[in-house]
Amino acid sequence: SQTIHQWPATLVxxxxxxxxxxxxxxxxxxxxxxxxxxxxxRGLQLLFYSVGIGQISSEVPQNLSASRPQDRQFILSSKKxxxxxxxxxxxxxxxxxxxxxQYFGPGTRLTVL
Amino acid sequence: SQxxxxxxxxxxxxxxxxxxxxxxxxxxxxxxxxxxQNSGRGLVHLILIRxxxxxxHSGRLRVTLDTSKKSSSLLITASRAADTxxxxxxTPYFNQAGTALIFGKGTTLxxxx
Numbered sequence: 001s002q003t004i005h006q007w008p009a010t011l012v013x014x015x016x017x018x019x020x021x022x023x024x025x026x027x028x029x030x031x032x033x034x035x036x037x038x039x040x041x042r043g044l045q046l047l048f049y050s051v052g053i054g055q056i057s058s059e060v061p062q063n064l065s066a067s068r069p070q071d072r073q074f075i076l077s078s079k080k081x082x083x084x085x086x087x088x089x090x091x092x093x094x095x096x097x098x099x100x101x102q103y104f105g106p107g108t109r110l111t112v113l
Numbered sequence: 114s115q116x117x118x119x120x121x122x123x124x125x126x127x128x129x130x131x132x133x134x135x136x137x138x139x140x141x142x143x144x145x146x147x148x149x150q151n152s153g154r155g156l157v158h159l160i161l162i163r164x165x166x167x168x169x170h171s172g173r174l175r176v177t178l179d180t181s182k183k184s185s186s187l188l189i190t191a192s193r194a195a196d197t198x199x200x201x202x203x204t205p206y207f208n209q210a211g212t213a214l215i216f217g218k219g220t221t222l223x224x225x226x
Contacts, residue, residue: 034214036216043201043218043219044201044216046214046216049213088153090155090156092155092156099161100146100205100212101146101161102158102203103158104148104156104157107153107154109153
């Protein structure tokens with residue numbers, strides 16, 4: 001069966017510090033991968049998605065970047081965090097083109113102080 | 114951009130009652146999905162309904178889709194305290210880079226015993 005992992009689960013970082021959030025998927029190959037951000041009490045904002053290694057589509061220009069160094073690894077990064085980067089970050093995967101259903105990881109709660 | 118909009122934003126009911134949530138969207142779709150999110154957790158896929166389907170059932174869930182009105186509804190029958198969560202509708206979003214999902218802002222359901 002497929003599983004998706006995210007770490008860390010929670011993170012408190014000072015403004016101006018770098019960020020690296022990792023997402024890995026097991027039990028599937030060549031998944032489509034997604035990063036979302038959810039502000040408190042709000043819906044999901046699509047940040048990045050990737051259909052393959054090294055292929056990243058950015059939906060919202062901002063202080064973040066994403067990379068996909070391996071087939072089942074998706075990384076969200078920032079060089080200098082802003083207060084507005086605080087939120088709940090969710091990674092999701094989709095099984096190629098066979099379905100639109102996405103499967104979500106447990107999320108990372110990021111607080112920037 | 115926001116494709117789906119759920120209504121109401123919040124709903125409070127007693128155990129055993131039915132809960133109905135609505136979703137409106139803007140553009141033509143080939144399917145619509147509903148997801149549940151427990152507080153502080155990732156999203157869980159509930160059900161997918163295709164554009165050629167008018168109604169679909171899964172356990173205590175009933176989803177309808179009216180493509181002429183660009184709307185969908187999610188009915189949870191005989192609700193339980195464990196149904197307390199936020200519910201989101203999601204529609205596919207296509208561009209040259211691939212397929213993603215656009216989520217609404219969600220309906221927060223509170224079921225009290």
